[in-house]
Amino acid sequence: MNLTVVGTGYVGLVSGTCFAEMGNTVTCIDIDSKKINNLKKGIIPIYEPGLEAMVMRNVQNKTLQFSTDLSVHLDKIDVVFIAVGTPMGDDGSADLQYVLQVAKEIGRHMTHPMIIVDKSTVPVGTADKVKRTIQEELNIRKLSIDFDVVSNPEFLKEGDAINDFMKPDRVVIGADNEEAAKKMRTLYSPFFRSSADRLILMDVRSAEMTKYVANAMLATKISFMNEIANICELVGADVNKVRIGIGSDSRIGYSFIYPGSGYGGSCFPKDVKALKRTAEEHGYTANLISSVETVNDKQKLIIAQKVVKRFGEDLKGKTFAIWGLAFKPETDDMREAPAIYTIRELTNRGAKIQAYDPKAMDEAKDFYLKDIKSISYHSSKYETLQNADAMILLTEWKEFRSPDFEEIKVQLKQPIIFDGRNQYNDTQMDELGIEYFQIGKQT
Ligand code: UGA
Numbered sequence: 201m202n203l204t205v206v207g208t209g210y211v212g213l214v215s216g217t218c219f220a221e222m223g224n225t226v227t228c229i230d231i232d233s234k235k236i237n238n239l240k241k242g243i244i245p246i247y248e249p250g251l252e253a254m255v256m257r258n259v260q261n262k263t264l265q266f267s268t269d270l271s272v273h274l275d276k277i278d279v280v281f282i283a284v285g286t287p288m289g290d291d292g293s294a295d296l297q298y299v300l301q302v303a304k305e306i307g308r309h310m311t312h313p314m315i316i317v318d319k320s321t322v323p324v325g326t327a328d329k330v331k332r333t334i335q336e337e338l339n340i341r342k343l344s345i346d347f348d349v350v351s352n353p354e355f356l357k358e359g360d361a362i363n364d365f366m367k368p369d370r371v372v373i374g375a376d377n378e379e380a381a382k383k384m385r386t387l388y389s390p391f392f393r394s395s396a397d398r399l400i401l402m403d404v405r406s407a408e409m410t411k412y413v414a415n416a417m418l419a420t421k422i423s424f425m426n427e428i429a430n431i432c433e434l435v436g437a438d439v440n441k442v443r444i445g446i447g448s449d450s451r452i453g454y455s456f457i458y459p460g461s462g463y464g465g466s467c468f469p470k471d472v473k474a475l476k477r478t479a480e481e482h483g484y485t486a487n488l489i490s491s492v493e494t495v496n497d498k499q500k501l502i503i504a505q506k507v508v509k510r511f512g513e514d515l516k517g518k519t520f521a522i523w524g525l526a527f528k529p530e531t532d533d534m535r536e537a538p539a540i541y542t543i544r545e546l547t548n549r550g551a552k553i554q555a556y557d558p559k560a561m562d563e564a565k566d567f568y569l570k571d572i573k574s575i576s577y578h579s580s581k582y583e584t585l586q587n588a589d590a591m592i593l594l595t596e597w598k599e600f601r602s603p604d605f606e607e608i609k610v611q612l613k614q615p616i617i618f619d620g621r622n623q624y625n626d627t628q629m630d631e632l633g634i635e636y637f638q639i640g641k642q643t
Contacts, residue, residue: 201278201387203227206270206302208235210246210361210466211319211354212283217254218365220264222390227265227273239266247532247559250362270302271309279387280306281352282330283319292473293481294323303330307337313346315380319354321415321471323478324408327351327374348380351404353411358465359530366391370398374407412478415471416489421456422463423495429459429640430502439640440622459639461594461620462499464527464536469496500538503592503620504545506637510616511589516550521584521612524595524621525557525564532559534568538620539594547574554584558597585611596621605632 201224205216208230216228230236235245242259244252258264267273274280284298299320306316316334318327331349338345351374356364371388375381381401388399402410429439439459447454463469472493479486511518527537534540537560543553553575555564561577569575578584581600585591585608593600601623609615615634617624622638629636637643 201225202276203279203281203387204229204270204273204277205281205283205319206230207282207284207298207320208232208239208245208266209283209285210248210358211356212281213239213244213246213255214248214251214356214361214365215281215283215319215354217251217258217264218362219387220258220261221254221366223263224387225263226258227267229267229270229273231268233268236266236268247530248361249359249530254362270305274306274309274314275311277314278383279315279317281317281319283354286320286322286470288470288473292477294321294470294474296322296326296329299326300329300333303333304337307334308341310334310338310345310347315348315350315383317350317352317384318408319352321353321411321467321474322351322408323412323474324405326408327404348375348377349404350375350380350384351407352384353407355411355414358533359528367395368392368398370400372400372402372407372410374402374404374410376404412471412475415468416475416492418456419463419468419472419496420488420492422458422460422468423492423499425457425459426462426499426502426639427495432640433642436642442640459622460499461503461538461542461639462496464500464538465533466535469493469536472496500541501545502639503538503594503618504542506618507546507551507590507592508549510637514550515546518550519552519554519588520546521588521591522553522555523557523581523584523591523593523600524597525555525568526560526595526597529595529597530559532563534560534563537568537594539564540568542592542594542620543569543572543575547572552576554578554586554588556581556584557595558599560595582607582611587611587613589613590616590618592618592620593623594620596623605634609634 203219203224203226205212206229208228216226220226242256282299282302284302286294289295327349353372368391373384385399392398432439443457446452447457476486476489525534525539527533555575556578617634618637626636
């Protein structure tokens, strides 16, 4: 099929590239000309394993191209995907201005029937707004063209996005028209060739809701476990054992019950807030969803609190080595990362930071921690430790999993580790003489 994908952010770029890989002809559009020029040269704006090679391959095969102009890329197109950002508005709701701008542009330039797909995470009712916006433009042009607006939320995880797209657990399609549903099934069926058909068809509003509910459910699991971890510490239990104990019940399962220093990223924080806001707009107070957010806000400061408990309120003259800045491994994304909150809290109290992350240091320097003077960035994890008072692990990158603990002991002023992701074994830490602080177990 001939596809146009509008928005070359995470979702748009991965989706467009994977559709091209599956044999479709895809044009990815973005208004950011610098981004588009870079993409044409094979320079990818994000770090995502496997993406660069796949983009290059499809550009060479001429199945993937990039452009800044949507108006000239609607000709002979079967499906247009809207994958632009839906940033959080001041009141917590999703800001739809970019989605509706694209809808307007489509209405202004479409010349034949097509399917318009909402792939951005958008609140319930957005497909209706997109439809109205396109129709208004067609009315101005005095044209009558059939089109369908379909909801197709994206469930990919950063760091594993290609795999999630190429071998999906499920594809959710919300369509109010059988023809449109049939076309979407044809587009996705190659992705299920090696597995059972996992395409779930429903009405548009249920599909829009499914995206928020999936993320809110996962965020709830994490906040629940973080709260349990805090209770475990108080009663002298070990959350690592409790996690295995409960996960073995197949109704609960092992996934997404790892306690830590809170969830971050571009999705969970924004989507939990937006779902709460949607409920409010309909006169409902979503108490559980609100608590998920409150627990997470507190949890992002849990490691800083442990440091204060160990070193005192005033951290002037203290230096901490931070291992990991990204909100999770295999990404350079620092949006809502616990590292931002931890580092701000420590530096506000006078501490100096020596940081290392395999991929996210540019993001930190140029954007998220740009204003912080008392931070230095280092080219290796061991270099951060020199003369530091303690090491703090905040992202579970593979290279942090089994480090040389003797080297850590040599470099640090005193052997103290704060672990925001429970990566190490406390018995081993004891044997090594390392003072070890983790989440959900008393030291
Ligand atoms: C999340 C969802 O997992 C995807 O299914 C969804 O498509 C995506 O949001 C989206 O809406 O676009 P992502 O934000 O990339 O994906 O990251 P996750 O792997 O889900 O991790 C989110 C956060 O939860 C991370 O900070 C991670 O450290 C934390 N987490 C995860 C925990 O603290 N404990 C866990 O057990 C699992």
